[in-house]
Amino acid sequence: MTAEPTPEELLQHPPTPAEDAATPITFARVIGPGIAAIRRLWLPFVLLQLCGAAVVIGYFKVDAVRSACDAIAAVKQRGGFAFSAAAMAFCAGLLPEIFKFLTGVDRRLDRQRLADTLFVMCLYAVSGSLVDAFYRVLGATFGNSLNPLIIAAKVLIDEFIYTPIIGVSIIAIAYAWRRYHYSAARVLREINARWYLVTVAPLLLPAWAYWIPMTTLMYALPPSLTFVYGAIASAAIALLLITIVTEK
Numbered sequence: 001m002t003a004e005p006t007p008e009e010l011l012q013h014p015p016t017p018a019e020d021a022a023t024p025i026t027f028a029r030v031i032g033p034g035i036a037a038i039r040r041l042w043l044p045f046v047l048l049q050l051c052g053a054a055v056v057i058g059y060f061k062v063d064a065v066r067s068a069c070d071a072i073a074a075v076k077q078r079g080g081f082a083f084s085a086a087a088m089a090f091c092a093g094l095l096p097e098i099f100k101f102l103t104g105v106d107r108r109l110d111r112q113r114l115a116d117t118l119f120v121m122c123l124y125a126v127s128g129s130l131v132d133a134f135y136r137v138l139g140a141t142f143g144n145s146l147n148p149l150i151i152a153a154k155v156l157i158d159e160f161i162y163t164p165i166i167g168v169s170i171i172a173i174a175y176a177w178r179r180y181h182y183s184a185a186r187v188l189r190e191i192n193a194r195w196y197l198v199t200v201a202p203l204l205l206p207a208w209a210y211w212i213p214m215t216t217l218m219y220a221l222p223p224s225l226t227f228v229y230g231a232i233a234s235a236a237i238a239l240l241l242i243t244i245v246t247e248k
Contacts, residue, residue: 030197034205041206041240048236049213055229056217073224081129084227088128091235093121099239123174128231130170134162135226144223151219158215164204172200210237 038045058065076083097117100106106113138157142150173187176199180186211233218229 025194025197030201031205033202037206038209042209044240045210048210048233048240049217051236052214052217052229052233056220059221059225069221069225069228072228073222076228077224081132084128084132085125086128087228087231088131088234089121089125091231092124092127092238093117095235096120096238119174119178123171124234127167127170128227130166131230132227134158134166135223135230139223139226146220146222151216154219155212155215158219159208159212163207163211164200168203168207169196169200172203 055065055069059069060066076087079086094117097106097113097120138154142153173191176190177184177187180190214233215230218226218233221229
């Protein structure tokens, strides 16, 4: 039996138009890769989420943890959107590339590697700015209370509106843009309901499995720490996926 492609493979190496047209869209095709990813990654996801929970508990219970977190939050507040872009570019863009080099996954030092790294860093710089703006809109809309109902509302909007419409989609569109040699016209021709179901939808289940607990923890912290916690969680999942690939 042919193995289901992973969500990461679908993102970077989607089916060709001919392959896509010849394959009907079924529930298994849309959901299967995500279910397979969760089966493979559930234990590392839970371990990372437990670490995230330890940070939140430490913030409220340990003075040293609170002081360290507040110091980082102060830097973020002074840096504004520039900090958000730079932090996410480093955490989700550059840091995974450094990790790949150190672990031997990819030790190329050529122009293509540099171009790929710059592309990913620029992508996550834009994503970081968008995420920061989104968090600010949520804060302005719902306030900054740590009431459980407010936290639940933020998580639901984050995971079931922002993530499927913007968060995951913008990454898939960016990879398609690079694949088509930065031709916006070709990307626009490709984007339709079928493209979404084949390329974006398979990414959602593993994203929700990791991020719903993480965003719940994130919104349980003071708003000044929301972005910082999210950036660190993004770096953690990026490094985890590289480790999984290394072991395959």
